[in-house]
Amino acid sequence: MLDWYDVHRRVLPWRAAAGATADPYRVWLSEVMLQQTTVAAVTPRFLAWTARWPDFASLAAADDADVMAAWAGLGYYARARNLVAAAKAVVAEHGGVFPGTEAELRALPGLGAYTAAAVAAIAFGQRAVVVDANVERVVARLFAIATPLPAARPAIRAAADTITPDLRAGDFAQAMMDLGSGICTTRAPKCLLCPLRDACAGFAGGAPELLPVKAKKGVKPQRHGTIFWLDRGGQVLLVRRPDTGLLGGMRALPTGPWVDAAPGFEDAPAQADWRMLDIRVSHGFTHFDLDLSLAVAEVEAHQPSTESTEWWPIDRLDTAGLPTVFAKAALAVKGAIRRAA
Known part of the structure; x- marks a missing residue:
């Protein structure tokens, strides 16, 4: 995966260049923005946001109404409120420096298990198990986990833990995200291009596109x-x-x-x-x-x-x-x- 990533990694405005140190603020912001929308939709919004509020201090001092207006269309507005609350906590409690461990990150407003793991791995190089929707799909197919979602999530995370390396865990997480986004797609996965094809139990089973299994949705009121x-x-x-x-x-x-x-x-x-x-x-x-x-x-x-x-x-x-x-x-x-x- 890492060899493939070194060649095929996407260039994204929040992603550090190969060998460069990632900016924790940009990593955190991008992970929150991407939770309900796509890279294509987030990219111009991310650039506009970081031009206006480039760091924790500027975001902590921002007017709430301005932040909410800038967030419009990006999903749950509680996330925008938590961004400001977390920025204020970083400034007040950590001297403007993002804490670098999963446990410390989880203590900040709005940072759940996924976001804390992603920031710890990508921004600080810690070994952390990062499972977003793309990684979830790749791992479910790689290990042929047939339990329907959401019940399958503990097994998927456990399986992801077994393949997460001690070194370059952040690059590994981003490699899995890129693989899920561009190759191991929801429909018509491009298995012939996949670096994990020979080890993929879903591919061996002949129908990787059927995984992960999704529970039937109920009728919304x-x-x-x-x-x-x-x-x-x-x-x-x-x-x-x-x-x-x-x-x-x-x-x-x-x-x-x-x-x-x-x-x-x-x-x-x-x-x-x-x-x-x-x-x-x-x-x-x-x-x-x-x-x-x-x-x-x-x-x-x-x-x-x-x-x-x-x-x-x-x-x-x-x-x-x-x-x-x-x-x-x-x-x-x-x-x-x-x-x-």
């Missing part, structure tokens, strides 16, 4: 809600969502609760002549699907902001850092208004 678009002379009302809970701390369009039956105007943010648009927006979260009605109204220009609300120029709404579900709703409303004009 369906929820409904109303999003309110309140126009004040070219500005739209935004609210700050509570710090805890789904999309916590984010700017958003006002919305009532997301419930089992479609609500109406009862949770509108202001008294106005509300009307419902003849369009809906759907969005899938991890644990439920959401169907949204869109209500629009206008108010007089003197309507003030409050501590938890602000008026945002509609023509600059893309700078507000709205979570994806609200950005979709805003796009739908603006499209409907243009068509009606």
Whole structure:
């Protein structure tokens, strides 16, 4: 694997060049960003983030709202909050230097077993067992582990432990990630190009693409809600969502609760002549699907902001850092208004 990696390693903005020392901040940030999206999607976001907050000190001093806006579209917003909390802990408790052991890393906010292992191995050269989705797939095939996920994960990790070397554990982890990303892919794995083919029990069995076995997904519950678009002379009302809970701390369009039956105007943010648009927006979260009605109204220009609300120029709404579900709703409303004009 290491011989293959030395020739075929991907060039990534957070990855140190061969023989160079990795930057722990960049390794940590990239691992958190990559947990719910792809390298292609993360790369421009990572470059923009590190240009703005290049180290722990700058991130620790960042405004929470700016961080949340920069994180929009990268998955769970709790991860962004934990990034700031961890950066503050590194500055306050470790003199601005990332601790170098798995145990110390696990003590920081938001660093679970996987992230701590990845940073320890890649940034600090420690022997640590790193198993992301790509590595999970490679190991399940290599050892022909047929137990369905997620029950198979302890066996996969144990198997990965048996092949993780004492030296260059970080390069080994990245080699396995690259192999899973480019060769041992979910569908149509390129087994003829794989350096592990001769040792792969899944390949020997004739159907490596069937591994790992995934448990059947249950049907997600369906929820409904109303999003309110309140126009004040070219500005739209935004609210700050509570710090805890789904999309916590984010700017958003006002919305009532997301419930089992479609609500109406009862949770509108202001008294106005509300009307419902003849369009809906759907969005899938991890644990439920959401169907949204869109209500629009206008108010007089003197309507003030409050501590938890602000008026945002509609023509600059893309700078507000709205979570994806609200950005979709805003796009739908603006499209409907243009068509009606």
